[in-house]
Amino acid sequence: MIQFNDVSKTYETNVSESHALKNVNLTINDKEFVFILGASGAGKSTFLKLIMREEIPTKGDIIVDGKSLAKMPRRKVPYLRRRMGIVFQDFRLIEKMTVFDNVAFAMRVIGSPSKKIKKRVLYVLDLVGLKHKAASFPSELSGGEKQRVSLARALVNAPNIIIADEPTGNIDPEMSIEIMTLLSEINKNGTTVLVVTHEHELVQQFGGRVIVLDDGSVVSDSGNLGGAV
Amino acid sequence: MKLSGCGYLIKEGLKSIWHNRAMSIASVGVLVSCLVLTGAAMVVSYNVSAIVTKVGADNMVNVYLEDDISEVQAVIEIGPKIREIPNVSDALFVSKEEAIADYKDELGQWYDEMTGEGNPLPNAYKVTMSDLSLYDDTVQQLSQIDGIQKISDRRDIASKLTSLNNLVTVIGFWLVVVLGVVSLFIVSNTIRITMYSRRFEISIMKSVGATNTFVRIPFFIEGMTLGFIAGIITSLILFFIYEGVAAVIVNVAEYLVAIPYDTFMLPISAIFIASGMIVGALGSLISMHKYLKIEGGETLGW
Numbered sequence: 001m002i003q004f005n006d007v008s009k010t011y012e013t014n015v016s017e018s019h020a021l022k023n024v025n026l027t028i029n030d031k032e033f034v035f036i037l038g039a040s041g042a043g044k045s046t047f048l049k050l051i052m053r054e055e056i057p058t059k060g061d062i063i064v065d066g067k068s069l070a071k072m073p074r075r076k077v078p079y080l081r082r083r084m085g086i087v088f089q090d091f092r093l094i095e096k097m098t099v100f101d102n103v104a105f106a107m108r109v110i111g112s113p114s115k116k117i118k119k120r121v122l123y124v125l126d127l128v129g130l131k132h133k134a135a136s137f138p139s140e141l142s143g144g145e146k147q148r149v150s151l152a153r154a155l156v157n158a159p160n161i162i163i164a165d166e167p168t169g170n171i172d173p174e175m176s177i178e179i180m181t182l183l184s185e186i187n188k189n190g191t192t193v194l195v196v197t198h199e200h201e202l203v204q205q206f207g208g209r210v211i212v213l214d215d216g217s218v219v220s221d222s223g224n225l226g227g228a229v
Numbered sequence: 230m231k232l233s234g235c236g237y238l239i240k241e242g243l244k245s246i247w248h249n250r251a252m253s254i255a256s257v258g259v260l261v262s263c264l265v266l267t268g269a270a271m272v273v274s275y276n277v278s279a280i281v282t283k284v285g286a287d288n289m290v291n292v293y294l295e296d297d298i299s300e301v302q303a304v305i306e307i308g309p310k311i312r313e314i315p316n317v318s319d320a321l322f323v324s325k326e327e328a329i330a331d332y333k334d335e336l337g338q339w340y341d342e343m344t345g346e347g348n349p350l351p352n353a354y355k356v357t358m359s360d361l362s363l364y365d366d367t368v369q370q371l372s373q374i375d376g377i378q379k380i381s382d383r384r385d386i387a388s389k390l391t392s393l394n395n396l397v398t399v400i401g402f403w404l405v406v407v408l409g410v411v412s413l414f415i416v417s418n419t420i421r422i423t424m425y426s427r428r429f430e431i432s433i434m435k436s437v438g439a440t441n442t443f444v445r446i447p448f449f450i451e452g453m454t455l456g457f458i459a460g461i462i463t464s465l466i467l468f469f470i471y472e473g474v475a476a477v478i479v480n481v482a483e484y485l486v487a488i489p490y491d492t493f494m495l496p497i498s499a500i501f502i503a504s505g506m507i508v509g510a511l512g513s514l515i516s517m518h519k520y521l522k523i524e525g526g527e528t529l530g531w
Binding site for chain 1 (some may be wrong): 237390430432433434435436437438439441442443444
């Protein structure tokens with residue numbers, strides 16, 4: 001479960017202050033599928049950075065699985081991130097590595113044993129329909145395939161939460177549906193999925209809970225029943 | 230950390246040296262230059278100390294006689310006077326002909342011109358003392374004998390060599406300090422460039438939950454390997470330089486015999502390799518600390 005308790009984030013420069021998030025209160029329950037919708041500059045990136053504990057709130061606190069991120073020491077942050085999988089808009093694949101190695105990379109960097117890596121990577125690649133491309137390099141893949149590899153890398157450490165930052169931003173509409181369908185299936189298997197996007201059509205097509213951010217504030221939350229906004 | 234993880238990290242560190250080979254070669258080159266200069270200072274100092282000890286402990290002086298003293302006078306008059314001095318245990322007469330004959334090989338074609346009338350060397354006595362603590366008194370007594378022109382006191386050489394040794398030590402110390410800092414700077418910059426070239430990977434590593442230690446290890450391995458390679462190359466270079474210089478020195482002065490390299494090859498090579506690895510490790514630690522503290526903690530492009 002992710003809880004935002006009166007969270008504000010302000011970036012200060014020498015000459016000005018920028019309020020990226022203002023007094024955000026919301027709760028995302030386990031196994032939920034949530035869209036974070038907002039235009040550029042609405043505070044979506046700050047929202048993600050805060051969940052990943054890349055930034056600390058200027059005010060308020062974020063609780064992930066019962067643990068306060070504001071109070072979390074830096075050395076514990078890697079362990080928090082191991083419970084999350086991230087899908088980036090620009091895929092972030094390492095060009096010199098094969099598809100297999102790109103996915104295995106996420107397991108290697110947390111010290112998983114080779115045998116387990118081989119078994120799990122092939123399983124996850126099968127899940128996203130790319131087992132046959134395990135030996136290919138990213139340059140040989142289409143945009144949709146690259147995003148599926150990115151998704152496989154996010155899934156490979158069996159995270160509790162998948163965070164997808166504009167996952168369909170760089171792929172054609174047909175592939176977008178494929179990726180969203182995959183994310184939906186992952187959610188049905190018990191993983192919390194957070195999709196950050198600015199594409200209203202995608203949200204309408206897939207439904208689910210929608211949190212709309214504008215100018216750093218939550219302006220609507222379809223899943224907010226108790227008026228936490 | 231599990232063994233498989235260690236293997237992966239070591240492999241990544243070594244791969245990185247090859248990927249950034251231009252900078253790796255530059256780093257090793259600078260490290261080798263620093264280590265060779267430092268090592269040369271060490272080796273010179275070691276040799277000078279050994280010579281000083283040897284010369285200082287030598288209980289023999291050369292007593293040169295004046296030119297107008299004939300060999301007969303030298304043997305009949307001066308020899309007994311020298312032997313009368315209580316601390317003199319032996320006085321061996323060396324005629325000017327015998328003395329020049331010692332240089333026959335070095336003089337080559339000029340040898341014939343320097344024998345007989347043309348011999349520039351004086352008659353001399355090699356005087357051995359029984360008690361070294363009375364050295365100064367004995368030299369004083371020898372100098373009072375008529376017909377003695379000069380006493381070669383090797384302690385003069387010893388004291389000059391000691392000054393030289395002190396100078397070499399001071400220069401060596403500053404060489405270590407200055408070149409050590411230069412090496413650290415160069416190695417840390419190489420690692421920094423490697424880090425920047427791999428910032429994308431580091432960003433992904435951090436986003437999937439790699440610890441800073443895990444991120445650091447390949448760079449640490451890279452720095453230490455560069456230092457290790459530099460240490461080995463330095464040992465080899467110094468060996469060849471030393472052998473060459475030692476051969477030249479022996480020709481210049483017979484009592485300046487260089488200590489054979491193989492007697493200290495192992496410890497000095499170990500020192501070079503260890504120093505290289507320490508500088509490499511420190512260099513990488515410095516750059517990694519800066520990088521991970523400032524840029525490396527963030528996910529790129531967010």
